Amino acid sequence: MRVIGLMSGTSHDAVDAAAADLTLEGDTLLLRPLGMVSDPYPEELRTALTAALPPARTTMREVCRLDTRIGQAFAAVAVRADRELCDGRADLVVSHGQTVYHWVERGRVHGTLQIGSPAWIAEATGCPVVSDLRTRDVAAGGQGAPLVSVVDLMWLRGRPGTPAALNLGGIANLTVAAGTGDPVAFDTGPANALVDAAVHALTDGRLDHDRDGVLAARGHVDAALLRRLLDEPYYAKPPPKTTGKELFHWPYLRAALAGRDRLPAEDVIATVTRLTARTVADAVRSVGASEVVASGGGTRNPTLMAMLRTALHDIPLRTSDALGLPSAAKESYAFAVLGFLTAHGLAGTVPACTGARRPSILGSLTPGHRGLRLPEPAAVSPVRLRTVPV
Template sequence: MLVRGARAAHAARTDVADAELFLGLISGTSADGIDAALVRFEHGRCALVHGRTYAWEPALRARLVALGQGGDAASLDELGRLDVQVAHAFADAALRLLDEVGVAPAQVRALGSHGQTVRHRPGPPHPFTWQLGDGHVIAERTRITTVADFRRRDVAAGGQGAPLVPAFHAALLHAPDEDRAVLNLGGIANFTLLPRRGPVRGFDTGPANALLDAWCQRHTGAAFDAGGAFAARGTVDQALLARLLAEPWFALPPPKSTGREQFQLAWLQAHLRGGERAEDVQATLLELAARTIAEALHASQPYTRRVIVCGGGVHNPHLRARIAALLPEAVVESSAVHGLDPDCVEAMAFAWLAREALAGRPGNLPAVTGARGPRVLGVVFPA
């Protein structure tokens, strides 16, 4: 059963009689909750009606995190059960959100479900990406047309399958008078580059919340480093930071993507020498995230004047401050400044992607993912 998440609900006006409604669902790399967003499309514009984050049942979350970090399933039976359990959790989130705002499922045109990634291996010779959450179950439970399995068509077309949100960022946040970047601080950090002129680009930069959360939980018992307080008690270990930055993945050119199966505690542990203070390692992981983000932006779009931040990491003031210090030439600000709640942006994006799929419009950007061309993303499961 889902319980109410730690983050508050986010609501806009609820007069939806004449609007086209879509619902988006995602649980990101951190698996820290199921983000649900009801989105209104009206006169070509997209607005949040209601958004909330729901917590996973603890035992289910622990199993998903273990699989996402490279663990193996006990059996095919376990994978099958998890696929259905995740779908029920997503359906619960959708139905609770609609109940809270007083919208009937029949009023929702479609639901876009990202699912929960348990493995992301887009490299040769047999690239694949795998998100749990059976669309059949979600459609049956909610009685809403469901679009799911967004990433695999892009991978089949030679792409990374990620990130997929840049097309949504471009639709809402592009400006003709300045070079912008949208920074998603999720379990993995990723950029959408929005130049004044030229193609939209995007890519993962490396670990953000996933490693910070995992190290914090191991040493404090807390699921995440609230306000960055644990990291703030420590000092950056420059020798450890240098070893972490030597990871070859950071030097790869875009398009590129990664996940928890690569940047996990086992990866970190292999770089420790023993005797490090836990808070110093936390401070070093925060610096790693900030440095790799700043260096990626300097290399890819050096004249960026505005960095718009969304995702869970927006609530870590120490991480945001460090990123801003490393990008003094740019304004670093929350997506809330632009009318987009930072906790709901990705869920809104999958509502938008579901709408694109039903309209037969491509949802990927080949310049971002490296796919051979534009592709309509997602599999439709009728209500």
């Protein structure tokens, strides 16, 4: 089955599409990567999205407009991926959508909202679309994240020791294959969220991220600010736990800067970059991981990766490219796998990782032009994932 996975993370800078040819052989899922395409959000759309995100106020009119325009943006990238990567023969599109709110109170997730209407994708591609993947896990009592944990566990199975998969998006999340014990997965805290917020605010909107970690490399870590940020109660909470930009945003950082507002911009950016490295490394050590395999946009920031290597000390850090999944596309491939599982009637969650009462078949299905023709339900759920050459 040729599946296109669509993803726009908490950095909300672009829509990524990865295409995979997926085949189930016994208890092994074979993934043949077909490539990735990515298109940035139009500047006007990204500006409107940023203006509507918490802690800002918005209107139902604006939510409707964003749901439509983001759906159209996802549709355009899906059409391109089908044409360029699948020769126009994609069987299924899986859309994560754009997360705009993750409702967490007292450690419990009550709801989660990803927008980008799948009808636009189905209409543009003609393919059936799996969307709204997170809500079912929340309804089953889970955190709705990290959903990629089921894919990470299949992918890491068989590696020695206690391997951990790390995604460095807007928020950092970790999946740990705990040998003979239960696996664990959770959001460790911010990855790029506070770095991006600091860069945007402190450059008066001229820049939206620290390209190549240049600004952080010029700065010095402010010990007092770092201590203040590390006092955040979220870090001490036990997993499973999730967070988002509802907590880690510019007003949050601005409040932490009270009394230290004369710090040079580069020092602030260096400090929040170190915060990411420190909180990730603390989380890795807390679960006894023996190696870290990283992916996501943060892997393209050499300053962050250098700080993380230092913080991890003797725990090896490599990127997912070394294991056959391009780090920039790994999360899109993971959602392609989740949609494949849904299409075959298979659960896409691990209760030990999300805290749900039971495994769930994820998502809602929007039919394509040919109606909804799903494959026969699979008799066996895959327990390992193997990438195969193109």
